[in-house]
């Protein structure tokens with residue numbers, strides 16, 4: 246094992262929550278000191294995007310056949326929609342004098358460490374260059390201008406993380422949550438692109454240092470040191486009839502660009518330091534890789550009866566804070582539709598092109614036609630013998646579905662266990678079902694330590710699919726980052742690090758908090774212009 250792998254495995258061990266104590270985090274939190282969830286760059290030209298909130302006619306179920314959706318032309322309006330439906334605001338919530346924005350992409354603690362950048366290779370709709378997306382204003386801040394734009398119009402989206410925004414509340418475990426959020430953001434981007442008839446290529450080959458140069462994140466004097474952004478991922482947006490451009494071609498454009506602006510302070514006092522997050526970042530740095538894409542035959546998920554448009558589902562997505570523990574059971578077909586949408590050959594995963602490493606262990610509480618108990622959905626059937634070997638020998642492994650690798654393991658009421666495992670949170674037991682995402686851990690990290698981040702991205706992407714599928718099934722979901730890692734492993738019988746649980750999720754009938762007021766996502770822009 247090399248030093249980086251040892252480092253990241255130590256990080257993983259050290260940031261486990263246990264029944265006895267939580268991973269190291271701040272002892273006190275001053276809410277007035279919360280880092281600004283919106284990043285602004287001073288000294289950049291700002292381009293307002295067309296008014297947000299436009300409805301698209303594409304139905305959510307049509308996203309099952311993305312190739313049948315007519316591609317929108319590439320222009321400022323469609324790019325605005327892409328960014329809004331991925332990373333834009335979805336509403337404001339309020340309680341007494343406090344107001345906070347929610348976005349189309351979720352984030353642990355609503356802290357939003359993810360920043361999004363647009364790269365436009367020619368002057369087609371904005372001057373060619375790199376732009377930071379400012380979701381608060383729904384505008385683009387021009388970070389640089391290319392001097393030799395290409396003749397072809399192409400767009401790329403780059404994502405980065407401000408780890409400190411998350412660590413402010415969650416301390417050492419925050420690095421994990423930042424990676425989950427990237428997975429959610431990738432999912433959000435895919436759904437938004439598919440709604441416009443576009444698709445996404447994740448450029449997994451790109452080195453972190455290249456992504457940093459492309460997005461200007463390596464321009465150290467442009468950022469306050471503790472508020473720097475770490476490069477994560479680069480995506481090429483594929484629009485019908487546009488030839489794909491290699492990312493190395495945009496490296497050449499950036500090399501001769503003029504840069505503008507500096508990042509404003511996030512206006513927070515840096516009371517605590519979490520140096521282990523910098524160590525984890527370094528240990529999992531991605532270099533230029535040449536992994537062949539993992540390809541599979543695409544298969545339709547089981548049918549959905551949702552009649553809403555994709556943009557409605559995307560904008561209405563929220564996390565449930567409480568569930569109705571007396572709900573009537575979730576319909577059998579809805580349950581299996583939700584699960585089938587997370588499979589590696591389902592359309593929402595088509596752009597991942599990496600071998601699936603994550604399976605779902607499901608605590609069924611209230612699902613029509615299923616006895617309460619523990620089940621597993623294998624997203625890769627070849628893992629069956631290894632999981633059977635690793636899990637409790639008393640599990641029954643009764644196959645319970647004709648088309649899905651869905652097995653019943655144990656029958657019994659697991660509500661209390663599910664709640665306890667998820668840091669005593671009732672959202673894990675009052676729902677229709679909750680689940681643990683269990684990843685092939687050791688073997689993945691043996692390839693390269695950066696796979697640590699990719700495993701969390703895969704979990705985040707599954708989480709984003711679950712969020713939207715829950716809405717389409719007239720339910721609601723919530724990501725669960727707080728769980729007692731090794732207690733989950735103990736319940737499943739997992740004894741070493743061959744498999745590790747990396748994320749939890751829960752879906753049920755939400756109970757709304759009537760004390761909260763809701764206001765429109767971009768009402769503040771109308772107030773400003775009136």
Ligand SMILES: Cc1cc2nc3c(=O)[nH]c(=O)nc-3n(C[C@H](O)[C@H](O)[C@H](O)COP(=O)(O)O)c2cc1C
Nearest residue numbers: 347348351352353354355425563564724725726727
């Ligand atoms: C990675 C991740 C972990 C989360 N963990 C929890 C959790 O443990 N408990 C919880 O109640 N909500 C959790 N959430 C939900 C967030 O609090 C929620 O996404 C955030 O407040 C924004 O609200 P929204 O999802 O309605 O936009 C998590 C979300 C994500 C993305």
